[in-house]
Amino acid sequence: MTNDVIALTPTMPDVWTVLAGLHAGGPDLGVATTADGAVIQLCAPGGRSLVSIEAPILVHTPGEVERLLGAQPVGIPAVPLWWTEARASTAIPKAESLAGSFAGRLTTVLGGATWPPEAAHTAVVPLSSDITALPAADDALPAVDVLTGSTAVVISERPRVAMTAWLSDVLSVCTEAERALNIVTPPHARLTLATRTALTGAPNRWVVQDEECGYYDGLSGGVLRWIDGTFAPVRTDNGATAVASSFTQGAETGDRQLILSFSTRHAPNEQLVLGHALEAAWQALTGSPPAGWSTAEPINLPWSTRQLTDLARHRAPRPTWLLAVGSPDRPAIATLRITRTKDGVEEEITFVTGYSSDENPPLHAIEPLAETLATRHDLTSMIASLRTARRDLTVPPQLEAPPIPVAFTLGPDSVCDVGLTHARRPPLNLHPVQLGPATRPGLHFPLSDGTDAQAWDSLQQLTRHLRAR
Structure with a gap:
């Protein structure tokens, strides 16, 4: 399962369809907007953001779904299509199901497909009342999973980590605040050229989960540890950066x-x-x-x-x-x-x-x-x-x-x-x-x-x- 759910529809989600999707968590959830109205957030009664929903994007370019999501989901409409993205907070277990219900309601009404397919449904997702005890932080960034004084951490399960509008906004805010952006992914994930370019050079990092060493830098191979609110390199006895064995085991394709x-x-x-x-x-x-x-x-x-x-x-x-x-x-x-x-x-x-x-x-x-x-x-x-x-x-x-x-x-x-x-x-x-x-x-x-x-x-x-x- 992923913390991102995408609805791919042949027509633009209108106001009433979006409202139907926003009721996925029942009538007690609140709605807020950020990024000058470009992002809608479903919030718990205490103000905690549960799901951030990007404004729908009309995609004219053939092949973008396959390039960014891997195998195409069944029922994907032909271009031009509308791409509506919902990102769930990883801090709330049911937020992921809430995002799936939002996307499932859109595709039920408008047709099309969701990614990943197994995330979509239309059931109401009841949330426990203790979420109200988690207020939104004053410096919270939409779609950031961990925020410290020095680092913003984004956890992604996507097969391709793309430079989406929300990720670009997070990077811009981090740059202005002199924070590092750390993107954490499983080992099967890959970056697009745009994301790889954005992460080039310190303090930003691509942090890859690894069974053997825990974490390593996906661009340099250096073993990483969470130290003082950020991912930092692990040094060997002689002061060099330890390199993960997984980083050096790439298969030669001839490409x-x-x-x-x-x-x-x-x-x-x-x-x-x-x-x-x-x-x-x-x-x-x-x-x-x-x-x-x-x-x-x-x-x-x-x-x-x-x-x-x-x-x-x-x-x-x-x-x-x-x-x-x-x-x-x-x-x-x-x-x-x-x-x-x-x-x-x-x-x-x-x-x-x-x-x-x-x-x-x-x-x-x-x-x-x-x-x-x-x-x-x-x-x-x-x-x-x-x-x-x-x-x-x-x-x-x-x-x-x-x-x-x-x-x-x-x-x-x-x-x-x-x-x-x-x-x-x-x-x-x-x-x-x-x-x-x-x-x-x-x-x-x-x-x-x-x-x-x-x-x-x-x-x-x-x-x-x-x-x-």
């Missing part, structure tokens, strides 16, 4: 991922439309544009450069962080950060595509793509790399090989800053390819075929040479 990390810088003007650089990369490597975009998962909006530009313009000068996914037959996902700086409007993009052992990553497409980005999309720089990792682009709590650089590209402005003569003569056996017109070229440096780890040495020497100017 690979091609990763592009690149940035662009545009002159700000009213005609500027963002997202075209990512769209060009997607087209070059997959043969089609992105399928959808959003600010959180599930990714629900059809791909639109105009709409994402409007959002970034509305949020400026604050940065905007976005996600995009491709069609289900070709796993691909990207993160896009848009920032207004004194030099212009900058896009920082990480684009990842997945391949099985019998598929060849399109390394031949990288150089033509580099020229397109350098001559048409204001490329600043790009690193292309290849790694051994899952085709479905999820992150398991096991050791994965680091990526190996395939190529490095400088855009025209960056070449100008370095100096064309200096940039073209690195102290290596590298032969840069000129991109675009001779009067203002970009430079593309092929490094390897993605199988030679010494390519990292070449890249480091190259970047030191370029910075030395």
Whole structure:
């Protein structure tokens, strides 16, 4: 069983259907709202939050249910569908059944399916009166299971831990309050790329339950203990961090991922439309544009450069962080950060595509793509790399090989800053390819075929040479 229950319906839950669901705990429960009304909470008479219900999301993107929930539940409607998420407090045993009753009532009225299927029912869930003795804390965060002075702990049983809107909000609040976010999962869970990116670096952690050692960090393998209100590494006698044996026991599948990390810088003007650089990369490597975009998962909006530009313009000068996914037959996902700086409007993009052992990553497409980005999309720089990792682009709590650089590209402005003569003569056996017109070229440096780890040495020497100017 899980503390999250999701209703997937062909039509939007209207006010009366939601009210029917809110009566799952009987007439004594209270209702509150948070996040400017985007989250409805079912509360015990004393104010304790039992279930937090997100505003329904209209999902247009094919494959999102399977990508985020694993096997599709029976009866799932075709896209577009409405995704309504209820998260139960783990502190109250019957709260999970209450969330299941809420979701079951929605799908009974509207049709569709619930995830997980066994959680759905329509019975009234009576709650014992002693819950009223547990008042809501003044600094309580919706959907946080444990809150200390230094750490917010979220316990998740999902097979894929996605960067949902509520989890993104929790992370933002934790960052502002200088708290760590610790996400605790069972060993079979995996992270999406978005969640993995958000948890990179201290103080945030992915905490994996383990029969042998108790807990370990799913990204580094370090054994963890709950110490003074947070999960902290366990040290060996010589002061090193102990590593869980489960972390080093990953099965080799032969799958690979091609990763592009690149940035662009545009002159700000009213005609500027963002997202075209990512769209060009997607087209070059997959043969089609992105399928959808959003600010959180599930990714629900059809791909639109105009709409994402409007959002970034509305949020400026604050940065905007976005996600995009491709069609289900070709796993691909990207993160896009848009920032207004004194030099212009900058896009920082990480684009990842997945391949099985019998598929060849399109390394031949990288150089033509580099020229397109350098001559048409204001490329600043790009690193292309290849790694051994899952085709479905999820992150398991096991050791994965680091990526190996395939190529490095400088855009025209960056070449100008370095100096064309200096940039073209690195102290290596590298032969840069000129991109675009001779009067203002970009430079593309092929490094390897993605199988030679010494390519990292070449890249480091190259970047030191370029910075030395």
